[in-house]
């Protein structure tokens with residue numbers, strides 16, 4: 001098997017999300033960047049949120065605008081309520097509404113359990129879990145205000161939570177991160193249950209190991225990559241486009257009946273690969 005093969009390219013239908021307005025948090029790097037670009041390719045107008053690195057965010061917005069859709073970079077820390085409220089209000093003013101929220105922003109602050117400081121614990125929970133709560137809450141208020149516009153989409157709005165295989169795989173040395181993603185899973189399901197009667201679809205994507213700056217040490221060297229591939233039955237490390245394509249599909253009306261689901265995009269990492277040879 002050739003493990004240098006990457007994500008499939010050139011497969012996004014250009015008008016799939018035509019007329020929809022998408023907000024992607026943490027969109028100037030890694031998965032968020034690829035997702036924002038893929039949503040733009042699918043015809044959506046896209047707000048590229050960032051907390052640091054304005055230039056990179058503006059480059060992403062410029063690339064998206066080159067597809068003939070609208071895009072802009074908005075600065076906001078997703079863990080700060082006032083900033084999330086201001087960002088959503090600005091998007092409604094400047095873009096008219098929000099149809100798709102991709103709550104992607106996230107980070108790691110790794111430490112063994114007794115070495116972990118309260119600040120490390122709190123930061124990860126604040127950004128990865130509370131940040132998604134705040135963005136989802138503000139987007140939902142806008143979905144509710146606008147309601148279903150049938151020419152645009154069958155649903156009043158879509159929320160896609162960026163989770164992780166670590167919503168179900170325990171991860172020693174990362175108790176803050178695994179707890180935040182476990183929380184994302186239950187938050188997503190609860191919101192899906194609560195909001196489905198209003199035709200608001202809430203789902204999650206759970207990436208496996210994807211080549212981005214967040215986990216560079218896990219794939220940067222050939223030795224690290226070999227170790228990592230032992231955990232991936234499909235025998236290639238994932239790329240940001242693998243996740244971006246899944247988000248585009250979930251956000252589209254092709255998936256209109258998918259509600260409260262986690263789509264694992266992990267090359268089989270959650271299939272207990274250690275048992276492949278007997279267990």
Ligand code: NAD
Nearest residue numbers: 026029030031051077078104105106164207209210212214
């Ligand atoms: P990344 O570090 O490249 O991107 C994370 C983005 O979040 C960056 O743009 C960063 O600036 C932004 N961010 C961090 N704190 C923020 C805040 N307070 N407000 C706004 N933005 C903030 O990493 P990535 O791999 O692209 O991660 C994206 C998401 O995917 C995260 O939620 C991560 O947990 C998840 N994920 C990644 C992997 C992987 O293997 N890379 C696997 C599973 C889940």
